[in-house]
Structures are given as C-alpha cells and as structure tokens.
Amino acid sequence: MNPRYIRPVVLCGFVLLWQLVAWALDSRYLPSPLAVLATLWQQLRNGELLFHLGVTLLRVLVSFTLAMLAGVALGILMGSRKTWDAWLDALLILGLNIPALVVIILCYIWLGLGETAAVLAVALNKIPTVVVTVREGARAIDHELLQVAQVYRLSRWQTFRKVYLPQLYPYLFGAARNGLALIWKIVLVVELLGRSNGVGFQLGNYFHFFDIQGILAYTLAFALIVLALEATLLRPLERHLNGWRA
Amino acid sequence: MNPRYIRPVVLCGFVLLWQLVAWALDSRYLPSPLAVLATLWQQLRNGELLFHLGVTLLRVLVSFTLAMLAGVALGILMGSRKTWDAWLDALLILGLNIPALVVIILCYIWLGLGETAAVLAVALNKIPTVVVTVREGARAIDHELLQVAQVYRLSRWQTFRKVYLPQLYPYLFGAARNGLALIWKIVLVVELLGRSNGVGFQLGNYFHFFDIQGILAYTLAFALIVLALEATLLRPLERHLNGWRA
C-alpha cells in the first residue's frame, strides 16, 4: 500500500474497531466513537471545548518551550563536561523523581494560585526528563567531527548548528515527542488541583461524574491536535533532517 | 576536587541550604530537612514506610520490566521497518497522548480494582514513551556495521547483542532513567485512585491534611532509593559500557 495512505487507513480502522467493540459490549464505560464525536461536536458548538482547549494549549506551549530550552542547555552542558555532570547529577536525579504532585503543590503555595505557578510547575516537572535524554546524546557526540570544526576555525554558532546539533536530532525528537505527552499529562493534574479552566479542570468534572464520553471527547480533541502536529510539522521535519540517511 | 566526592558534597550542600532556607522562612510549607528526617525515621520505625514503599517498589519493578520489554521490542521494530512504522505510528501517537487518568480509570473498570489493573495501567502509560525514544535510536543505526555482521554470518542473537544493542545504549539509558521517573509518577496516581496501600495512597492521605513533612519524607525515601540505584547500578553500568569512548 502507498505509505501515504497507511496512516489514515489505520486511524479509520481503529475507529471502526472501537465502534464495533462498543456495539458488542454496549457498556457505558466504552462509549462508541459516534457518541464521543457527538459530544465533541456539541462542546465545540457551545464554545466550551475551544475555550478550555485553548487555555490548556497555551500553557502547554509556554511550558514546553521553557522546558526544552532549559533542558537542552543543561543536557548539553552535563553531557559534554564531566565536572558539571558530577556537580549537577545528584540534583538531576532528585528533580527527576520528585512526584509531580509535590512540585505542583509547592509551586501553588509559594507562588499563589496563578498562571506563573501552573506553567512553572509543569516546566519543572519536564526539564529533568529532557536533560536526561539530551545528556545521553551529548555523551555520544563524535569528537572527530568536532575536531574538523576546530581546525577550520568555525564560529561557535556554526559548530553548534552544523556539527553538534545534527548529532543530537534523534535525541531532540525523542525528547520533544515524549515532552509534549508528559506536559499534557502534567498540565491536567496542575489544572485539576488549582486552575479554574483548561482541559484538566474539565476532565476533573467529567471524572467526578464518571462521564467517560466527555473525557474521551476532550482526549480525542487533544490527540487530533497532536496528530495534526505530527503530520504537518514533526514528521516532515524529521524526514527532511534525516534525508542523508536514506 | 576528586570527582568521587563531588556527588556526596553536592547532596550535603543541598540539604544544608534547604535547612538554612527552612530556618530563615520558618514556614510550615517548607519543613526543615531535620524534621523530614525525623518523620522518615519514625515512619521507618513503625514499619509503615517500609510496607508502603515495598508495595510501591514492587509495582514499579513489574511495570518497568513490562514496559521496557514491550517498548524496546516495538521501538526497534518501528525504527528499522518503515512499513511497520507507518502502520503503528498513529496508534503510538494516540497512546502517547491519552491522559494517564483515562487509562487508569479504564483499566480499573475493565479489569477490576486489582494489582493486574494497576500494573497494567502503569505499563500502558509508559510503553509509548519507550517506543518513541528507542525508535529514534533504531533509525540512527549504522548499517555499515550491520553489513559486517551479515558478511561474517553472525547469528541473529550475536548481531543483536554485539552490533545492534551497543548503538542503542544511549537511548536505552535515557528511556530507563526517564521511565523510572515517569512510572513512579504514574504509580502514585494509580495508587491514589484505587489501591489501599503504597506510597501514592500514603501521599494522598498526607495531602488530605496538607502534611508536607510527611509528603517530603516519602519523597525522600524514594529519591534515596533511586540515588542508590544510580550509584550502584546505572552509573557503573554506563561507565562500563561507555569505556570505549574515553
């Protein structure tokens, strides 16, 4: 099959299967995709979905950017300098393993129930995971190629852009994909605990009443956005950057 | 400074700083490390901590193993076979971006409120992130070295063990570290929502009374375990495997 059609076919197949299973089980814990779509549509029409999704996406965007910038910088530092690694490693492990809940609560308490606290809490949860991934990449850097850059006196920026970064791409893509997913998971908890809008806030409501249909409708909306992002941005970018491997 | 001492020094420095800040602020939202240690000790003495921590660690262990095995297998498959990637990619993105909460609820409802459901829910949350990381590694595999294996007719297992896997190590370490952290985060939610023991259950109770001291005591206990794991297992292993890079 032409690979361009595989993805849509898989998605349709998935929805179809879901519909069939939903019919067969006829359980309120597995609403049919049609019902979920209906809820989605209704929420879309009355504007709630767009509002909450918009708010959440904004938070995701800001904290994603923050976390990637800080995480990549720290990851490269720790991966390329042994001393920095030794100094920061223990704190990294601590940061990595503090429960999200703790960070969120402390942020809310110290910074108040505001956007700053919310976004910061998410970013803080995310940064260590980016560092861990990128650090591995920086450790695996090919020094022979860096020597080329050094001998020919490339500027720091050129060396970074053309020699260093391309070796990190696989790690960056991994970190970005996982990062988006993790942030989305944490933003929900953050919103559940202390915001008055956003998808997490809505999901909290739905969860309280066990409205799985509503939960799935919001999940679907976010998943569709990520799928679109994959198809229009991440995948083409990755294909472009990996052209030389073919 | 001798690098062997840096890590302990950093940890002590961190605790000292924390103690100072705690004294200066004198706020119940930032209990001093001494107070936290006291709680830790008390919980240790009365056996509660060991019990809950033990239960949680067992869940972490089982779901970590499950998730790494499934994730690495799928990641290699998708990274090395374009067709499989096209077929599974959309589902991977969906799996990656389903909120943890949704998976957990559905597992509990469909499988009943038992250990199977808990462990499965955690593993399901984790698998896609392993796949995403390992897939990038598999895409970056050096085919020239695989050709050596092919020409000299190495067995499949040898090829995998000696030629393929070493190229994946950086990705595997990234996935393992992040995985441990993520699983720990999710296991807490899982326990919060449907188990009668474990650290998540205890943290929920502490949160109920806003007992930050208790929360930090449990956090500390887990962090210490991970730090020990890093020092005795992960770091030496990584150093051993990376010996050739020196």
Place this chain on the structure above:
Amino acid sequence: LEKVRVGVLEFGTVNWEMDTLKYHKLDEQNGIELDIMPLASADASTVALQGGAVDIIVSDWVWVARQRAAGQDYTLFPYSNAVGAVMVKPDSGIKTLADLKGKKLGVAGGPSDKSWLLLRAYAKQTAGLDLQAEAEPQFAAPPLLNELMQRGDLDAVLNFWHYAARLQAAGMQPFITVPDVVKGLGIDSELPLVGWVFSEKWANGHPDIVKGFLSADYAAKQILKESDTEWERLRPRMKAESDTIFTQLRDGFRAGIPICFGDREKQAAANTFKILAETGGETLLGTAKPPLDNQVFWSGFGLPACAE
C-alpha cells in the same frame, strides 16, 4: 455472617464512624461482617464502586441522580447533614453576600459542587449577585484552599465542613453555612446531602445486609453522639493538631448526624434539586432532569427516631 465491603477515605470522617462500628463489634451484632477498604481520594471510592471492588461508598445524591439518569441503578441512604460553610477572616469586612463582589472566593469540589451552586442561587436571589461572574471563584483542592486562605491569598473560602472546622480553629469565622443557604432558599427542612450509596439491585438481593449495615451504622452514630470517651479513643485517627480543632471536629460531626428522613426531607431534596438544575444546568446533571427520581433514596430502611 455476610460480608459487606465499604470503601472509605483512610483519614476521612466516615472512617471515624466505621472505626467505632468495628471497635464495638456492631457489625457482628447486626449479622454482618464489615470489610473496610481504605482509599486515598474521593474519586477512588467512585472508581471502586463502579469497578465492583466495594459494595457501599459515601457520595451525594446529585451524583446518584446523575448516575441513575445514565442507566446505573445506584441509590442512597442519608449519612450526614454536615456540609460546608463559607469562611472569612474576622477583619475581612465581608458582612453580606453583596460584599463578596470582586472578592477572591476559594471553592472546594469544583464548579459543580452542590454547596457552591446553592450559594450562587442564594446570592442571585437575595443580592442579585452572580458570584460566578462578579466574584473571583478559585477552584482548587480542599487542603490547598485551606492553606491559601490561611496565607491570606483568598478573601473567603467555601470548603467542606471538616476543613471549615480547621479554619475556624485557626481564627476564621463562618460567614454563612450551607444549611443557612438552604433555609434562605425557602427549603424548610433538614437536608442531607451525602449518604451511603449502593446498587439498588444488589440491595434488593441482599436486604438483610443493607438493613444490618445501616442499623449498625445508626448504633455507631448514637455512640458518637453521646460518648465523649469514644471521641478520645478516636482522637489519633482525627489528626487534630489542637484541642480546639478536636472539639470543632467533634461538634461538627455530631451536628451533622441526621435525625430523621421522611417525606418532608425527600420533598426538600426534590426542591433543592430543582434549584440545582437551574443553576448547574447540564454540566452538573448530565442527562438527569427534574423532578428528582424517587428511587434516588433507598426506602428499605428508616431511621428509628422518626419512625412514627
């Protein structure tokens, strides 16, 4: 002895009662064996009930009404009348509902919380104030709200009774309680909001268990109502930081013990439901619509005090 599995918050108020029940072997005396499943969050108990891990949990009748409308046959028997209160600082200057305008008001339980909806209806009715739009409601987890209130980040907070009790011990004052609000809305009766929730089908299949459990629970309540020594025994469970908090919690609990549940109360609930439906709309009720389904309340048991 027949087993009955009950899901309760490990450190919630319900567990005090269960502890007393167990301690005095009231379950055996009533022909059942109580099996307590401790849980760490309110949502965990609903998951447990729907997942079939427990037979009985505590929830509220709006939740039951909504689940029934969605095809679940849950039913409820009153457990407590104690609900929340709006707490303010003594020097906050908030005297009337109108003073809440533009104030930061913490709300526990989310925008669909019953107390919050009733408060909104009341404010609308008496002060013409739309709290949702004209005050600044902040929805957050109850313990977090308590802390933020004590830090002065909030001007007022609507919280569950045992959290409110702690705030009162910390020097805050109740500005208005939910019973006040209910009364103000013209509902002239005791109104239980939370209760034991179980499946109607299961209850019909095991009427003796339900009866036994509810009787045992009633007996436990009576002990807690009368005996101070019993409270001393429970004290470690309550995690009361001070005597004041301890007393507040004890008295609050006692005040919430329902005395009677008859037609009058059911009517009150139906009226309240109408108000909730107006304020909360579909977000709150889902597919449920007034009038309130009669079967929401379990009729297989009556409180002895109003048997007549």
Place this chain on the structure above:
Amino acid sequence: MSFLSVDLQHKTYPNGVCTLRDLRFQAGKGEFIALVGPSGTGKSTLLNLIAGLDAGFEGRIDYPADTTLSFMFQEPRLLPWLNVEDNIRLVLDAPSRQADTQRCARMDALLEQLGLADFRASFPGQLSGGMKRRAALVRAFVTQPGLLLMDEPFQSLDEPTAQGLRQLLLQWWGETRPTVLFVTHSLNEALLLADRILFLSARPAHIILDYPVPLVRPRPLATSQLQPVRNELLQQHPELLSGIPTFYQPACP
C-alpha cells in the same frame, strides 16, 4: 569449471547513479583475481553485490550457497565498542565456525605477525589508522573463507609492512586456496599477486581488459623485476592507466 559467475546488466543506485553496466566475468575455484579501475567507478559496489549486501541490481551472481565469505571492506569497519581481540573473536564465534583452540591459536599467531599482540585489549579508537586496518586484516584472515573479497586492503600501510602482508596473503592463499577478488589501485601489487587482472572502465564500469598475468609463482618481490611485464602491458594498452577514460559512456536504461 567456474566457481563464481558474475553476469550484471546494470546496477543503478536509487539516486539515479549508474555504476555497473554489462559487467560479466567468471572465476575458477581458487583463482586470485585483481580488480583495477579508476576511483568512483564501482569496484566497491561490485564487491557489495557479490557479498549479497545489496540485492537491488539487474543480473545474476552465482556461487555455491555454502561458500563462507570474508570481506575486507575499504574502511576497517571494526566495532568501536569491542577491543581488538573481541572484534576478532566475534567472527570466530559465528555459528558456522565455532571457535576452537586451533582457530584461537591462529588468531594469536596473526596478531603477533601483524604487530598487534600488545594491542589485543585496545579499542579501535585507540589505534592508528594502519593498525585498524591490520586488525581488520586479521579478522578477514582468521576465518577460513571459500571466497575472499578485499577492497584495497594494504592502503595506508608503510611499504615494508605492506610487502610483508602481501607475502603472508600469498602464503596463506597457497595453503587454503580460497577464491580471491582483490581491488587495488597499484598495478605492481596486482602483478605481484594475481592470476588475472580485470581492468575496469570509468563509470558505468565494465571490463575493458581481462589480463592473465604472465608470471610464474613464486614471483619476484622487487618492483624493478616486475617492470618489464608492466611496461609491455602499458605499451599494448596505453589507455589502461591514463586517468578517466571517456571512450565508453553509454546511459543506463
């Protein structure tokens, strides 16, 4: 009787570069064939096709299915995470040739002969360019292949070492008689080693001369003694080493 038969219509890479076209030859069992041709014509490509590493071509390549292969690639291609000894043991442990004491002794002898005995425990990153190449040679020699493919094996080695290795190769070939395809840029080397020399044209490569070397073995080692044969060959075929010949440039289909 022919052991290896190559009959290629053409090999075109996905990006459209046509490297081999109408390239045909046969090799007898135990024959030593040298391949000489300009840089970038398709010599390495040809060896890849013969080794079965690339199935995207038009034509046929036949040799007995149970033939064991050794391939000395153009670059050493050692596994950087295995030390010299482990790199060699890896191919010794392959299922088709369980490492026995005899083979291990052979490995030790080869490491000694190639001056790597002190570097058994070194990782490839700690070796010089020539040492990596020597380690790869040990790897190729230690297994006893029926078909040996060598892609400029002695480049980047100093003359005495290279000369010693040539002798070693000849001696070993005399003992076990594998069929050898040997790519080189040095006509002298080809004259010294091979039974036949196949001269390849520029891309797309085909054979412009199939030259049986008219020298008896053992052959003279000094270059000066090869000179007459070399001169005669170049006199008859002046185009052979005249750089990139342009007289044959058909397009691929």
Place this chain on the structure above:
Amino acid sequence: MSFLSVDLQHKTYPNGVCTLRDLRFQAGKGEFIALVGPSGTGKSTLLNLIAGLDAGFEGRIDYPADTTLSFMFQEPRLLPWLNVEDNIRLVLDAPSRQADTQRCARMDALLEQLGLADFRASFPGQLSGGMKRRAALVRAFVTQPGLLLMDEPFQSLDEPTAQGLRQLLLQWWGETRPTVLFVTHSLNEALLLADRILFLSARPAHIILDYPVPLVRPRPLATSQLQPVRNELLQQHPELLSGIPTFYQPACP
C-alpha cells in the same frame, strides 16, 4: 628563519602508550616537509598536536598565532548530513574567511578538477571511498592556509588521479607557499614533493634521519627517474624502510 618549531619531550596517551619521544625539528616558512615512518608510530598524533587538537603532551610547539590551518585527516571526516558542496561551504563560511565570489569560483574549479562537479549535491554516504577523499581534499585546498597538514592524502586513489593531484598540490603550493607537513608511506611520493623528508623511528617516534631532497624543481614525474636518488638513499641508510626497526626502544618516563 623558522616558522614552525616542534620540541617534544614526549606524548603519552592516557592508557600509557608512549608515541612520541624526544622529537624535535623546525620548519621554515613555505617549506614542504614529508614525514615517513612505520604504521602506528605517531605521525597522526604529531599532526594532531601541531593542529592544537590535543594539549596533553610534554614540550612546546610554536608557530605564529594568526596562522590559518588546513588539515586533511587520515580519514575524510566529512559531515555525513551535509552534501559535498555544503561540506566545503562550511569551512568557507568560517568567520576568518568570509566566502566571497573568488573563493566560490575556486571551489567550483576544484570540484571540476577533482571530478566531483556532478556530485555537489550528493551526501558523503553516496560517494565512493576515493570520492570522499577527493571531497576532503577540496575542503583542505579551498581555504588558503598558512600551514597545511596532510595525513596520507592520496591513498586510496587510482594512480593517474593521484598523480594529477600531486601536480595540482605542487602548483598550488608554488602559488601561495604555505608550510606543508605531508605524511606518506610512499618514498617516491615524498621524493617527488618535499624539500625535506623526516624519517621517523618506530614507536616511540623520533627523527632518525632529516633528509633534504637533492632534486631541483620541477621534478621528474616518472618513478623511474626518481630511482637513482632513491637507491642512493637506501644504500646509505638501509634501515630506513626495513620494517619496524628495533634499535631504539627507550621507555617513557
């Protein structure tokens, strides 16, 4: 006047391998020096030290601080994710030498001369071994360095191509007169190109003969005409190319 002065007590790698010991020489500005020595002795190590890529040694290496360098490594070391043209442009765009039209024209000419004009857009992975090497040569030539380090640059190229490149190198050296250090295993190549040949001992490397080439420029291109000089040299110093000499093996401190 000396341009480059090398005065090394020793260079020992962290794993204890001692490669250079008491190695001292000076090079005048514009001098062309060839380095000849057995495989694994420390020639690449020496070039690395001179290029400033490794500071872990005892001794001094001096040359003017503003000297621009080119280094043709032993392996091509192209960036695999940049195509041929971008690999070259990368060094053209370095801050010290902004790419101007003249330099770009130079790049085009070189690509043409080295037969890579049709492969500007190819990635290194799509080139043959010799083509990669030629691309790396373009990269080294296109910048106009004051000090040019070349580590066996013409290995793995067919003879006509290599010969053409030697001429090109000589012509270009005549025009811009960089100081050149040229590692080679071919005595003929060294005799053809260099003003002086430094013969290195086996590891730990030091200079066993500093030989000024007694030939006027332009020199004969045919090997046969170099033969008398070569023979005389080898007669005087029979140990030079006799494989790995063992007469000097002091331990490092």
